[in-house]
Amino acid sequence: MADTLREEVTRLHAQICSGLADPNRILIIYSLAGGSCNVTEIAATVDLPQPTVSRHLKILRERGIVRSSRDGQTINYQLCDQRVVQALDLLRATLGDMLKDQAALAQQVKESKPF
Numbered sequence: 001m002a003d004t005l006r007e008e009v010t011r012l013h014a015q016i017c018s019g020l021a022d023p024n025r026i027l028i029i030y031s032l033a034g035g036s037c038n039v040t041e042i043a044a045t046v047d048l049p050q051p052t053v054s055r056h057l058k059i060l061r062e063r064g065i066v067r068s069s070r071d072g073q074t075i076n077y078q079l080c081d082q083r084v085v086q087a088l089d090l091l092r093a094t095l096g097d098m099l100k101d102q103a104a105l106a107q108q109v110k111e112s113k114p115f
Contacts, residue, residue: 019063033085036078
């Protein structure tokens with residue numbers, strides 16, 4: 001049973017991470033953080049062609065990150081769980097800290113005297 005659970009957790013982890021593996025999909029997720037939008041609105045917000053946004057939304061839907069609902073002829077998209085934005089914010093903060101550390105190290109190397 002433990003192996004089955006481990007496999008399921010690994011599969012779910014890979015599923016979500018593959019959905020977040022593209023910078024354009026991250027932009028789309030942030031564009032949906034404020035609420036439901038249709039493809040045209042998302043495309044305008046993230047400055048990408050509508051077919052590109054549609055392809056990314058399909059992947060996000062398949063990964064369970066966004067869901068769609070029909071309003072007449074318009075299909076609106078929204079996040080399934082707002083915590084994905086919180087997770088992305090945490091990752092951005094971590095990346096920011098890493099970049100600060102690297103900049104500090106580069107400055108130390110620059111200021112160090114040769115032998």
